[in-house]
Amino acid sequence: MITVKKLVKRFGLKTVLRGVDFEVQPGEFVALLGPNGAGKTTFLRILATLSRPSLGEVNIAGYKLPHEAAQIRARLGVVSHLPLLYGDLSAEENLRFYARMYGISNYELRITEILEMVGLETRRRDLVRAFSRGMQQRLAIGRAVLHDPDVMLFDEPYTGLDQDASSMLDDVLKTVAAEGRTVVMTSHDLARAENLATRFDILSRGIIAASATRKQMKKSNLLTFYKQALAG
Amino acid sequence: MTVKINKLDRRRKTADRASPLSLRERARVREGSFTKAVSAIVWKDLRAEFRSYELISSMLVFSLLVILIFNFALELDIKTRQSVTAGVLWATFAFAGTLGLNRSMAIEKDRGCLDGLLLAPVDRSAIYFGKFISNLVFMLIVEAIVLPVYSVLYNTNLFQPGLLMVILLGSIGYTAVGTLLAAMSVQTRTRDVLLPILLLPVVLPLIIAAVQASNTILAGNEFSEITSWFNLLIAYDIILTAVAFMLFDYILED
Numbered sequence: 001m002i003t004v005k006k007l008v009k010r011f012g013l014k015t016v017l018r019g020v021d022f023e024v025q026p027g028e029f030v031a032l033l034g035p036n037g038a039g040k041t042t043f044l045r046i047l048a049t050l051s052r053p054s055l056g057e058v059n060i061a062g063y064k065l066p067h068e069a070a071q072i073r074a075r076l077g078v079v080s081h082l083p084l085l086y087g088d089l090s091a092e093e094n095l096r097f098y099a100r101m102y103g104i105s106n107y108e109l110r111i112t113e114i115l116e117m118v119g120l121e122t123r124r125r126d127l128v129r130a131f132s133r134g135m136q137q138r139l140a141i142g143r144a145v146l147h148d149p150d151v152m153l154f155d156e157p158y159t160g161l162d163q164d165a166s167s168m169l170d171d172v173l174k175t176v177a178a179e180g181r182t183v184v185m186t187s188h189d190l191a192r193a194e195n196l197a198t199r200f201d202i203l204s205r206g207i208i209a210a211s212a213t214r215k216q217m218k219k220s221n222l223l224t225f226y227k228q229a230l231a232g
Numbered sequence: 233m234t235v236k237i238n239k240l241d242r243r244r245k246t247a248d249r250a251s252p253l254s255l256r257e258r259a260r261v262r263e264g265s266f267t268k269a270v271s272a273i274v275w276k277d278l279r280a281e282f283r284s285y286e287l288i289s290s291m292l293v294f295s296l297l298v299i300l301i302f303n304f305a306l307e308l309d310i311k312t313r314q315s316v317t318a319g320v321l322w323a324t325f326a327f328a329g330t331l332g333l334n335r336s337m338a339i340e341k342d343r344g345c346l347d348g349l350l351l352a353p354v355d356r357s358a359i360y361f362g363k364f365i366s367n368l369v370f371m372l373i374v375e376a377i378v379l380p381v382y383s384v385l386y387n388t389n390l391f392q393p394g395l396l397m398v399i400l401l402g403s404i405g406y407t408a409v410g411t412l413l414a415a416m417s418v419q420t421r422t423r424d425v426l427l428p429i430l431l432l433p434v435v436l437p438l439i440i441a442a443v444q445a446s447n448t449i450l451a452g453n454e455f456s457e458i459t460s461w462f463n464l465l466i467a468y469d470i471i472l473t474a475v476a477f478m479l480f481d482y483i484l485e486d
Contacts, residue, residue, distance in 0.1 A: 048347075048351060049350075049351070050347055050350055050351070050485075051485065052485050070353045070354070070355070071353070073351055073352065073353040074353035076351070078347070078351055080344060080347065082343055082344030082347070083343055083344065084343065084344045084345055084347055084348035084351075085343060085345070085348075086276065086280055086339075086343070086345060087343065088279075088280035088281075088283050088284045088286075089276065089279060089280055089283075093276075093279060097272055097275070097276045098348070098352070100268055100269070100271075100272035100275075101268075101269055101272050101273075101349070101352035101354060102352060102353065103265055103268060103353075103354075127283075143348070
């Protein structure tokens, strides 16, 4: 579903990604872990078509970047630590706007479906600026799955959430993953990543330093694996 | 894409039965159409603005303050007032427009909404045209309120078809360039300062043409006398809109 070969990203003289090789099979849930400044967000922004690679190949759902970016975007759902929602629009107005941007037909039914999924059906007419951070993040996930994407990218989705909101987000993420979507999530929260993902990749100093599936992980725990990858 | 979703649904069948997403097949995604995306952005901007009045109110208060200050500061006789009208008007529109353009793009940037727009499977020039039309509507609304106030304060009749046409053409050119440069400056830390510094030199030919054409119309001269200024305004609008259309995609990329 996702194939990345020798990906390099430079900002001026600074090289953030130094030849990343990365592959994700359909239906996999990959947690991309690493310290601050490792290049996780930059990598996800390239996959999301928001940033252009300096060198290397990126192929998502059979389409190549950068020339087929629009086709990739139609199959991609992105959630970041920012909600990507308009505070002066209600929950349903936000979803209606994005539905029109994605060219979804019969979107009123789809919006109701999404609001039920993220547990905001009763707040559909409330302005998003009145929502708590957790509610905004749930609606952000609703926005991202609105067009039924094959691939979901989550960039630190738990940032700024309290315990209850994080637990609710866990449930929504599990629902999204259980539907057979391919998911790539960056996170600093190892416990949550261990609970959700089927594969763990460690990004360090601009390269994938280690990769292991959940089955391989049974012998050790994620924290040990993470520390070993960063030390090596 | 429809086939693809159906395949996906089969794979997800077990999980879907109890899921509220069982109506998913009703959602049909395709590469969004250009005009639908443009109209969606305009609808979203107008809806949000007519709920908060953040942008129009700040532009309007600024504009009214400027013309009030000029009115009391200059204390001119009727004849001299007429000769400065075009300059005062266009200075007011230009500075108020900068406020509006900055705010319009800041709304997109603050909650990451610009990324939300860029993630849509549409040609990115649709985002430009959507924002351009919204910004133009806001500017024209402010101008429609400022003109009668100015007419009363300065005792000048501004409701002349020629002048209104010049204001429309000037506003189109100003907003076309302003939307492009606001998208560029909003990505910097000094966006509030940077936009006027970038924008005003670029729109200088447009402002000069608009002031000259307005002056000629207000002096009661023949239309033939402003043809060259009028043509310059039209050429500026066409060329700068085309340039903005071509550059917008590159400006927004990392």
